[in-house]
Amino acid sequence: MRVQFCGVRGSTPAPGPDFVRYGGHTSCVALAHDGDGLGPTLVLDAGTGLRRLSAHLGDQPFRGTLLLTHLHWDHVQGLPFFAGGDREGAQVRLLLPAEDEHTDAGTLLARMMSPPFFPIGPHQLRGDWQFGLVPDDTFVAEGFTVLVREVPHKGGRTMGFRVSDDHSSVAYIPDHCPTALGPGPAGIGEYHEAALELARDVDLLIHDAHLRAEEVEAEGFFGHAAAEYAVGLGALAGARRVALFHHRPDRDDREVDRTVCRFAGSPVPVIGAAEETTLAL
Ligand SMILES: [Zn+2]
Ligand SMILES: [Zn+2]
Numbered sequence: 001m002r003v004q005f006c007g008v009r010g011s012t013p014a015p016g017p018d019f020v021r022y023g024g025h026t027s028c029v030a031l032a033h034d035g036d037g038l039g040p041t042l043v044l045d046a047g048t049g050l051r052r053l054s055a056h057l058g059d060q061p062f063r064g065t066l067l068l069t070h071l072h073w074d075h076v077q078g079l080p081f082f083a084g085g086d087r088e089g090a091q092v093r094l095l096l097p098a099e100d101e102h103t104d105a106g107t108l109l110a111r112m113m114s115p116p117f118f119p120i121g122p123h124q125l126r127g128d129w130q131f132g133l134v135p136d137d138t139f140v141a142e143g144f145t146v147l148v149r150e151v152p153h154k155g156g157r158t159m160g161f162r163v164s165d166d167h168s169s170v171a172y173i174p175d176h177c178p179t180a181l182g183p184g185p186a187g188i189g190e191y192h193e194a195a196l197e198l199a200r201d202v203d204l205l206i207h208d209a210h211l212r213a214e215e216v217e218a219e220g221f222f223g224h225a226a227a228e229y230a231v232g233l234g235a236l237a238g239a240r241r242v243a244l245f246h247h248r249p250d251r252d253d254r255e256v257d258r259t260v261c262r263f264a265g266s267p268v269p270v271i272g273a274a275e276e277t278t279l280a281l
Helices: 050-057 105-110 193-199 213-222 227-237 253-261
Strands: 002-007 028-032 042-044 063-067 091-096 128-133 139-141 144-150 159-164 169-173 204-208 242-245 270-272 278-280
Touching: 002 050, 028 050, 042 159, 091 105, 105 128, 144 193, 159 193, 169 193, 193 227, 204 227, 213 227, 227 242, 242 253, 253 270
Parallel strands: 042 063, 063 091, 091 128, 169 204, 204 242, 242 270
Antiparallel strands: 002 028, 002 278, 028 042, 139 144, 144 159, 159 169
16 A cells, blocks of 8 residues: 555644645545556545645545545545546545434535635535545555544544555554543543554554644643654554654654654654655555
């Protein structure tokens, strides 16, 4: 499996010279089967980083699935700017979490993407787009097996995904507020069953590292986790590597470096997710 970070930032984009190494685009991770020549076919979240994926598709239209963890701006705003998907020949299945039993996926998405907030609605994207809801449990998308678990966050339902193929596995939990379930052993959140299940023995855990441990008390109400929690979860669940993700928009390159350096002696290798990096698992 190849994991391509297209956007790693949380909350809102962070452009400028102090943000070039880790990148300023918001959450988007593209997955490809190594060696099949098709490029990424399963995309996790549609933050502004989604624009970057088009460049990698060349003149090919995107054919695959977009899977959204939740509907906050930093996870959907790239959608109408996804040139690879918004073109003739594109075949896109977009799945998002249900908010209630009555609202279908297209209607839900149109709440943020329709006039007067945006010039067009989701159904006006070119190509063949299908809108649906993320299944509650395990399903298969683009040849990957996806395990879905709801995780605590803030304001709307939020999912985490564990994606695997015959060779490797990745857990993707970009927005997570584990303190909502209790302080846990270190006061930075509970290592609860859903999180452990998602991260169990994965090759790579991509996790919310919006905060540092000492910021949780004052800023935990924003709905995010500390980098220390991400690494703690990875160690407890047997993950082989942890990628700190969803960097705060005011955390410039040097500050992200400082966060990553905290884990130099960690039993689990820790990296800071950086835009335009591709990992082969
Ligand atoms: Zn977010
Ligand atoms: Zn969020």
